[in-house]
Amino acid sequence: MVDLIVRPRAGETIDTDAAVRIRDLTVVYKTAAGELPAVSHANLTLRAGEITGLVGESGSGKSTLALSILNGVRAPGRISTGSVDVVNAGDVTTLAGAELRQVRGGTVGYVFQASQNSLNPLKTIGKQLLDLGRSHGVADPKSLIRRARELAEQMGMDADRVIMSHQHELSGGMRQRVGIIFALVLNAKVLILDEPTTALDMLSQAAVLEIVRQVHKERHLATLIVTHDMGVVAELADRLAVMYGGRLVEDGPALDVLRQPEHPYTAALIRAMPRIVGDTASARALPGRPPDLMTVPRRGCVFRDRCPLAMPKCADTEPQLVEWMPGRHRACYADLSDVTAFAAQPATSVGAAAQPTATATPEAGSDTVTEGAGQ
């Protein structure tokens, strides 16, 4: 089923810009203890011309969610329920074989977390571009090389050198950029970047982010950036979606969510960020550890164990993601005002549940100053 726009379902508003629509997606992993969900009932929409940041700690399921857009979850994981509609492709969860391959790279471009080794070490970049073209049935594979050259030049690299190089002859930043080239060279409409800046030094990070912004704008893409780094989100994203324990707990316009979070977890994430100015001790770590596949609570709200606003209701039934304001969703029972109050709390006055004494700090990722809640 080929769509020019993602077809809406009954009751949904027609969204002419929606490029990806994830509906009620659940991804489970087979373990010794049975099939456990890594992503639960996720609902998310990516629009053309919009950069969405997907944040969460490690184990939150964000990478799995991103992979689902390509139907790329591998055994022992599988998509158990839900659908992922992608523009021009239909529901990718129903695709397989040659059809799925066309979507991958052709409609959805994916830039890897480990772009350092995402290419065949034995072949030159150019040859691999040709392979890519032939795999996708491109009539003139050499045209891909031309397009790649343009992209390379645009990203500030020596195109000739890059095309003739092998992976090990390129620096980390260059490899990341080459990864982006491979994701875009077939004119994909959707771009997914998984932790694009994690392995890079600060200068390369800034360069890569700038490239992403440029390219996104020029091609009017629907871009999803998966990251644990709030700073990246603050800088680039138009929308922000927050994941915890496999659930989407909040989403909305990035700046609004950052300024006025309406879920205790989001608030805690933001509070945990050290500011450039002011007292670094004012960063408040979130007590406890993020849950993983085995320790995610099966019942009730996934966040309640670490939540300063937990109530008895939270242990009973899981809060649903509701739109409390046009364009903003949250999954929480707490009153809006309570959450705002919690978010606005100065660092010194802490609630009992927010005592960070003997508990672990969120693990640190890269050590940029704009580091958000750790990974």
Add this chain to the structure above:
Amino acid sequence: MVIATADAIVDETEIVAPPASRVPLVIRVLFGRPTRAVATVILLLFALMAIIGPMLYPNNLRVDPEHIFAGPSAKHWLGTDYAGADVLAEILVGSRYVITSAIIAGILMVAIGTAVGLISGYYRGVAESGLMRITDFMLTLPSLPLLIVLSQKWKFGSPLMMGLILGITGWAFIARPIRSQALSLRERGFLEAARGLGLPARHVIWREILPNVAPFVAMNLLLSFIGSIYAQTGLFFLGAVPYSSTNWGVMLRQAVEGGALQASSAIAYLLAPMGCIMLINLCVVLLLDATDELFNPRLRG
């Protein structure tokens, strides 16, 4: 609405880790699967054979010149050999030599090879390159011709000598991969951390690197064991080593020389030692992945 189905399996709290098993790990791993259990039992039987076999018979096996190369019968379960002695008896008696020297050789090979591999993987500089040159040299010498040449010089009649020679010539195969594992561990940085903490080299090698290469070492112990059986029976078969004792390799040689290949009734004489060797081989192969599980906590699930 929520994951209500989960309630049936687990209650609202998190999943608890399964209770630790009381049965010792080794037993669990070795007898976990039926094939492994059978293999372990068979190997233990052979070990038993090696220990008590020769005790069951007098030093010089009773020969029965009337019945040379007889086929299997009620009196001689596996027939008789070229001199009329009972083949079954020879198998039992001959097992001690083969298995003892193979164990000695295996342990020696692995010990030397691991030591060389770890040292040359950990220390940089002269020790590393010197040891590597020696290892490469040992690797290029083709082992069987070498053993033949050496057999002219030293007599390997006793299982100890045989085991010693095999061990000293065969360690190079293990040193290389152990070295590359040690090297890759060195790159991984936790060695730097250990040294940064001021831990002495000996501690680092023994406590940090060795446990990581342990599955590989254990696997090689088994492989060296059967490799040594191969090498020594081969040597006896070729007649490179003078035979003064009863053992399986000698039996094979005498079987072939005595024309067992032509006279089918003597086939038991040929097949018995062959069968034992192949059986041991099969058992070891079945147990190989058990060693990985024993030493690799991640696989134990």
Add this chain to the structure above:
Amino acid sequence: MALARYIAAKLLAGIVMIWAVATFTFFIVHSLPGSPVDAALAQKLAAGIPYEEAQQQIQAIYNFVPTDSLWSQYRDYLWRLLHGDLGQSISYGGVPVRSVILDNAPWTLSLAVVALLISFALGLGVGVLAAMKRNTASGNGLTLSGSFLHGIPTFITATLLFFIFTTKWPVFPYGDAYDINVTPGFSGPFIASVISHAILPLAAYVISGYGAWMLVTKSSVVSVLGDDFVVAAELRGITTGRKMRYIVRNAMLPLFTILALSAGYLFGGSLFIETIFNRQGLGALQFNSIGARDYPLMMGSFLVLTVSVILVNIIADLLYPIIDPRVRR
């Protein structure tokens, strides 16, 4: 250029290795019990041959004058080696060892090379299959059979094959490289005879050798399957065929180094196979020299065998940068 330095280093290492082996062989000969050299000298003297002549004869056989100092003996030995003089064979009645070896080498080499190619190809194919199906019953079965075959000593395989197909069911001819009735030459009957005589030994080589290739290929493919670029290729929509090619080309790299090492193995195996199947070749030479106590021949063939292995290794090292661009810098 780093590449030139790499080549030079490898060549130098190879030469040093050859020298080390030659020295090693020299000292072994010297330390043989009963010192056959001295014994031979004494024998000749007792037979009435004048001292000078006796010495010369020994020198011709063993490559060194037995009564000179150790150092000059060594020098002499190396000098002659450089000229390709390996002494004279005792059991072949004084024929130079070199000629004996050259006459017999082609038989061993031709069979061994063909066996290697077949084992390699078979092992590669089955290994890839076993890796792709690694957690299934069929995959495990393949792996197990490969491990099992790998562990069976060559001579057992050869003996069994010989027994089953020559004695029990006379399918294949008994021994020799070709029928004695057929005259050697480029003729149909000769070639047919050679082939029919070669099938069993070839089978013995392949059955013993394929297991190792299969196991190594499997573990190499399994480790490459876990590499990032494989997943990346899949998620970029690369066709399955191309993806497999990526995997196999990468997995084959370590195999290449092992190819060189396996040359040594083959020579070891030839000892058994040629003996059991009664064929001529380097292995048979070695075996016969044991019984005949023909030390020059034994040492000579050992040396030739080892030097060949070293040469194969050198060639493999030199060719490696061609297949792995990462080493080229």
